[in-house]
Amino acid sequence: MWITPEEVLLANALWVSERANPYFILQRRKGHGRGGGITGLLVGTLDVVLDSSARVAPYRILHQTGESQIFWNIACGSSRKEITEHWEWLETNLLQTLSIFDNDDDITTFVKGKIQGIIAEENKSGKPQEDEDPGKFREAELKMRKLFGMPEEEKLVNYYPCSYWKGRVPRQGWIYLSVNHLCFYSFLLGKEVSLVVQWTDVTQLDKNATLVFPESIRVSTRDTEHFFSMFLNINETFKLMEQLANIAMRQLLDNESFSADRSLPKPCKTLKNVSALKRDLDARAKNERYRALFxxxxxxxxxxxxxxxxxxxxxxxxxxxxxxxxxxxxxxxxxxxxxxxxxxxxxxxxxxxxxxxxxxxxxxxxxxxxxxxxxxxxxxxxxxxxxxxxxxxxxxTPDRPCGLNTQSENPSPSTPPSLPPSPPVLGFGEMPQNQHYSPSLPTAKKGLLQIYQQDVPEELGPKVTREKMKEESWNIHFFEFGRGVCMYRTSKTRELVLNGIPESLRGELWLLFSGAQNEMATHPGYYGSLVEQAMGKCTLATEEIERDLHRSMPEHHAFQNEMGIAALRRVLTAYAYRNPSIGYCQAMNIVTSVLLLYCTEEEAFWLLVALCERMLPDYYNTRVVGALVDQGVFEELTRECLPLLYEHMQDLGVISTISLSWFLTLFLSVMPFDSAVLLVDCFFYEGIKVIFQVALAVLHANMDQLLSCSDEGEAMTILGRYLDNVVNKQTVSPPIPHLHALLTSGNNPPPEIDVFELIKASYEKFGSLRADVIEQMRFKQRLKVIQSLEDTAKRSVVRAIMTESAFTIEELEELYVLFKAKHIMSCYWGASSTAAERHDPSLPYLEQYRIDCGQFIQLFSALAPWSCGLHTNTLSSRLFRLLDQNKDSLINFKEFVTGLSGMYHGDMTEKLKLLYKLHLPPALCPEEAESALEATQFFTDDDTPQDPPFLSHLDFLAQEVTSGEELKEAGDASTAADTDDRKEEKQKDYKYYLRMWAKEKEPKKESIKDLPRMNQEQFIEMCKTLYNMFSEDPMEQELYHGIATVASLLLRIGEVGKKFTNNGGKKPEPQLPSAVDALQPEKEDSSGEGGSGQSLVSKALAEAQLETPPPTAAGSDEEAKDDTSVSSYSVVSAGSLQCEDIADDTVLIGCVGGDGADRRRGSAPDADWSITFEQVLASFLTETSLVDYFEKKQDIQSKIAACKSLRAVERQTSTSSDHDFSLNTH
The missing domain is CATH 2.30.29.30 (Pleckstrin-homology domain (PH domain)/Phosphotyrosine-binding domain (PTB))
Known part of the structure; x- marks a missing residue:
């Protein structure tokens, strides 16, 4: 490319001049290309260590005038072809002009101006966003793409010098961190080290300092560990690695591909070697910390x-x-x-x-x-x-009216909108009358606890007094620190929260501390419109909600009537409609029912939004990933804070069992309601750290008893009884019986534990937990959890398909990894909408990942045992159409394995059947057959004026008779079926339809007699495929001879079958076995029809040669290979046919040629000629070489190993090599 002219003082240092004229010099970097010796090794090492641009652009063009000792670098290139184009442009456009100038300074000024004008013109027509990155960084990105074969869609984020420990030896080089890959390259004294790791394969990232690896970063995958050290800024590098790995985990979890933030403002000053993507990621990290803090x-x-x-x-x-x-x-x-x-x-x-x-x-x-x-x-x-x-x-900022309960622009906001009644939900009959939301509903104005407020018994008088004292303390706090969202939040606020929020203020303060008040204020009327849209629709989420409605706090009187149930239904259904990726998850009903006790419906909805989307991320999705992550964090905290208890409970497997329900329901399902709601107060103010603190305090309080436990059940009983007896002695509400406590209470109940004492102990012993430390631990656990879920999915898929495939478990797992990698690649470099369509987490694991035709062709070419050379793409496209039964242009893993399994583990009949079906619709497109016929006619003699002996009057009559008989048979069958239906119509009930439905769902086993007949065009295509399949086999000549003989035999069978079809209009199948037997002795002495068949074989095989493209400039070796292929074809066409056959060819080719001319005029080509699969199978069995070929066992492990050894990314199509190009240009 053209570059801004730069001064070069030493023109020949480390460079070799290849071309020169009075004004310009074309140079090549020493050590690049072939040869170079020790000098080349040293120069190459120097370029890598110093990150020289010569590593990317080993060619350059210098401008020099006769008397000046200063050179100007005006162009560079990564290949000889590129730099030669620039050289030729200079010779063509500038040499003659420069000769006019008398002054050298004028020549230099003119050249520099011309080059700068070219660069300005290119920048004007180029993409504007590319200019955001500095030149040095763009150079590094080009270097990464060249070294690792990355496409242009792969964006580099940053690169750093470091050492990679290969064994016990550190290799100094450069680490490139792109959006989807970690890459490392080193070249020292001829030793090249190249490494590519996908972020989606990373299972662990650690920054540690040991004697062996000082200040190092460990990157772990399922198979190996990689150590990098000697960073200039290890903290910056590690943070960036964490961000990129986190993005990859999010992609595995939600299938969200990374997209750059185009609205990011441009920096005021140019930042050296900092890419726009790096700025984007830094801004994202700051935004996340800012949003979490406030x-x-x-x-x-x-x-x-x-x-x-x-x-x-x-x-x-x-x-x-x-x-x-x-x-x-x-x-x-x-x-x-x-x-x-x-x-x-x-x-x-x-x-x-x-x-x-x-x-x-x-x-x-x-x-x-x-x-x-x-x-x-x-x-x-x-x-x-x-x-x-x-x-x-x-x-x-939009000017909205103050207040939280502002409605959308309605003339009468107090009345419900008049909408047509929603249809009943399928499976639940009519919905309750109050299913629609209205501001006039009692639950739209106050919480359920206020609606169902009962008279306080006299014995609770002191508690009521204490509750009023709490309210007064909060009122004093509001007067001093302010009330509402603009309140000063201090340590005093936290003290009041830890002492318990009064019931009258609980809903207001939950909204304030969680941030839900802000969302509610900026989205007036949103909840009501959601309810109207969602109610009456039947989805999987609504079915699960209806099932769990009556399980939500059934012991509380607020949910023992339709008002509370209806409000809970509306809130859960509205959220499932708002966020279909989560929909509904068990435990959401328990948390939401508690929110409705203290808040209005709309407030409870926005609190649920804050919980699911910000405060407890990924907790309530289909795989409860967030809860599993925090479960892992809790285990890690237990190991650090209670090491003795951790080791004992790990042996019992208790921690993972107990913690999931604690985190998912915020202790609401395991602790009495009046006590658990105080923990919810602290949670909304402090966040998840208070849940970790209380969980650790519970384990610490029961440490002695837990250490003496001998099994998991005993430990669960101890913890269950402890939590059941955590009481709130200050509550003013009547005590609500806890169902779990009723079931587990024994004769000697343990002593009661004051919930305020438990909270106080948690802050005293474990109050040092920090939110940022918890987030760091969450990141590490998220890597483990998501990768373990992926492994679980893989095992589930393998178990489900194992009985339907002959592959071993290890082979299926390897195939799944390769298949999934192709899907993920489409997420990397394809459109995000397409990737999202291919991944549906609601589907079974077996059908979640799907690939398109292009990706299938790449996998098939690498894994299939049938290598067909240039014909492989055509064959794989046909197999894709055959496997794509639902016609959505995507296939899942099961369909993919089904196709491969038949090739590797089927017997000869199965393999031939698959090959046969690949040349019938829908696998074979009509366009392919037409193009095949046109190519075949290229080898025919069009000058022979002979009409084809097809479709005589007798043939036409036979076809008419056949079609009439078929129509009559079809009519008789339908009449009989109608009669039977009328007879049995009265006896049919729902069981009958269930049986019929079950029968329809049962897969019907396909027999070889069910396969349709193959016509002549399809047969020619099959001959081409077989020819290409045998072209690289060690037994090539024997296989060519065998397939030529079999093809001749099948063509004669088709001709004989045509006679049977024409004589009498009967189907020829019953007669054909005898016809085959009759033809066996004539195998060596065939008639004219046999000669016609053999000529068609010759044409079919010759047509296969047409697929070979014309040789390229760099294809001298390929030309020799093509010559070999042609000569081998000649052996087939001449060596496999008898002399009598060859002698008859000249006449019969003319016949076929006439047929071909007629085809080009639009008539049907030999419509009567056809063969069956039984005939194909019988003919193949006559040739030992073909039987041996299709019975030969193939091993897929070698193919899988070869596929895995390739780069994890698809290399771009490379241009001609420098050496070949130089040969062509000199």
């Missing part, structure tokens, strides 16, 4: 942050921290944890103004809100720019 929605993007101070009126002091500004919020977090946190939605902001600066308050900024609160920030570095950014965001 519990914001998934679409919130951080615009920037700056150091500042915040005046806290409650403490009368300035708090040092950071201000964060995004498109909808201004947030503040103190540098000291838990000191102060603030969230200001821009929808609440009324005034943003700059206050007067002073020595006490430098660069202050005042922000006022609608609820009369004013926040004063100071020590802002760039206050003017900050005010401008906030003003811009305020202008984009």
């Amino acid at each position: 519990r914001l929605t998934q679409d919130e993007r951080l615009d920037g942050h700056t150091d500042c101070t915040l005046w806290t009126p409650f403490a009368k002091m300035h708090v040092v921290g950071q201000m964060f500004v995004s498109n909808n919020y201004i947030c503040f977090a103190s540098r000291e944890e838990d000191l102060c946190q603030l969230i200001i939605p821009l929808r609440e902001v009324t005034i943003v103004e700059k206050a007067d600066s002073s020595s006490v308050l430098p660069s202050p900024l005042s922000i006022s809100t609608k609820n009369k609160m004013t926040f004063l920030f100071a020590n802002l570095k760039d206050r003017d720019f900050l005010v401008q950014r906030i003003s811009d965001f305020l202008q984009r």
Whole structure:
């Protein structure tokens, strides 16, 4: 490519000049290409270590004038072909012009201007986003693609120098981190090391420091471990690796392909060697931390942050921290944890103004809100720019009315919309009358606990007094720190939460601390419209919801009537409709029923959104991945905090059993309701860390008893009884019996445990847990969990298909890995919508991954035992159409294995049957047969004016008689069937239809007699396939001879069968065995029809030669190979036929040629000629070489090993080699 002219002082250092003229020199890098010796090795090593651009572009063109000692580099190239095109352009367009100039300086100025003009023109027509990356980085990306054969769709994120430990020797080189792969390349003194690892194969990432591997990163896959060390910045590299591996795990989980953020603002200044993708990933990481810290929605993007101070009126002091500004919020977090946190939605902001600066308050900024609160920030570095950014965001903020219960634009929001009644849900009869949501419903205005509030017994009087004291404490807190979303959140707030939230404030504070209030305020009317759209629709999720409705807190009186059940139904159904990827999962009903007790329906819905999508990610999907991840985190925390107990419980297998229900239901299913709801209070404020703390505290409290347990059941009983007796002595609600406690209570119940004491102990013993540490541990566990789920899916698929295939378990597992890799490759480099269509997690494991025809052709070419050379693609396309029974242009793994199994493990009959079916519709397209006939006519003599002896009057009459008899038989059969139906119509019941349906579902075994007949065009195609199959076999000549003999015999059988069809209109099958026997003695002495058959064989085999493309410039060896193929064909056509046959050829070719001319005019080609599969099988059995070929056992392991040894990526089509190109140009 053309490059901006750069000065070069030493033109010949490490370079070899190959061409020269008075103004330009074409040079090649030493060590590139053939030869080079020790100098080439040293130069190559130097280029790798120093990351020289010569590794990518080993050719260059220099400009030089006669007297000057300075050279100008104006072009470089990765291949000789590319650099030669530039050289020829210079010679053609500039040489004559440059000779006119008298001054060397003018020549140099003209050349530099011309090159810069070309570059400017190319940039103008190129893609604008490519210019975002610096030139050095684009060079590294080209280098990666060249070294590892990556396509252009594979984007490099960053690259680093490091050492890769191969055995005990470190290899210095460069690690390339792309979106989908980790690549490493090293070249030291002739020793080349190349490594490619897919991120989806990574099972573990560790950063450790040992004596053997100082400051190293370990990348583990299922098969091996790779160690990298000697990084310049190991922390940056490891964080990027974690991000890319996390993206890959998300792709395996949700089939979401990575897409760059096009809305990312361009940097103010050019960042050296930092790609746009790296900036994108860095921005994503910051956004995730920002959203997690302040519990914001998934679409919130951080615009920037700056150091500042915040005046806290409650403490009368300035708090040092950071201000964060995004498109909808201004947030503040103190540098000291838990000191102060603030969230200001821009929808609440009324005034943003700059206050007067002073020595006490430098660069202050005042922000006022609608609820009369004013926040004063100071020590802002760039206050003017900050005010401008906030003003811009305020202008984009929609002006919505205040309040949470704002409705969409309805003239009468208090009345339900008049919609036609929804149809009844299938399987449940009529739905209740109150299935639709309306703001007038009681559950739309208040929580179920307020609706069903009972009179408080007298003995609970002191508890009521304590509850009122809690409410008063919160009111004092609201007065001092503010109320609502703009409240100052301090350590005082946490103390109040840990002491229990009053029931009257619980719903409001849950919404506030979870961030659900913000989503609810910005989506007015959303929940009501969702309910209207979702109700009445029958899906798998609605069926599961209906099944679990009456299992949701049945002991609570609020869910013992239709009002509570209907509200729960609406919330769960609306969420399943909003998020079909999750739909509904067991345990969602328990959590949602608790939310409805304290919140309105809409509030409960948005709390459920916050739980499922932000606070408990991936918990409630089909495979509860999030809960399994946190289960692994809990085991790791137990190992660190309670090592003795961990070892004992690992032997019993208890931790994995107990923890899943604890995390999925937030202890609501294992602890009395009044106690568990206090943990939910803490969870909404602190997040998942409080659940880990309480779980560890439960194990710690029962450590002595658990260490003395001898089996899993005993340990489960101890923990179950302990949790059943965790009580809340301050509750004002009547006690609700806990079903699990009723079942497990014994004669000597254990002592009661105060839930406040349990929470206090959890903070005292395990309060040091940090959210960022938990996220780091979640990442490690997510790799293990998702990869173990993938392994489980693989084993399930193999078990399901094992009985239907003759492959071993190991072979099926290897095939599954290759098949899945092809699917994932389409996610990498194909359209994301297409990839999403091919992966449906709701389907059984066997049908989840599917591939298209192009990917099937690649797999078939690598794995099939029948190698057909250039004909392989055609054959694999036919097999794909044969296996694609539902005609969706995709095949699943079962269909893929079915096709391969017949080739490898079927007997001769099965293999021939498959080959036979590959040349019949639907495998054989009509276009293929037509093109085959046209190619065959190329070898015929069109000048012989002889009419084909097809379709005489007698033939036509025979066909008419046959068709009439067939119509009559069909009519008689239908009449008889109608009579039987009328007789049995009264006796049919549902059992009859069930039996009929079961019979239809049973697969019918196909016999060889069920196969349709093969016509002449299809037979010619089969001959071509067989010829190509035998072309690389060691017994090539014997197989050619055998197939020529068999083809001649089959063609004569077709001719004889045509006579039987024409004489009497009867089907010829009963007569054909005798015809075959009669023809056996004539095998050596055939008649004219046999000669016609043999000429067609010759044409079929000759037509196979037409598939060989014309030789390319780099194909001298291929030309020799083609000559060999032609000579082998000549042996077949001459050596396999008798002299009498050859003598008759000249006459009979003319006959066929006349037929061919008639075909081109549009008439049907020999419509009567046909053969059956039995005839094909009988004919093949007469040739020992063919029988041996199809009976030979094939081993797929070698094919699998060869396929795995190839690159994990598809190499681009390479151009001619430098050496061959140089031969052609000189």
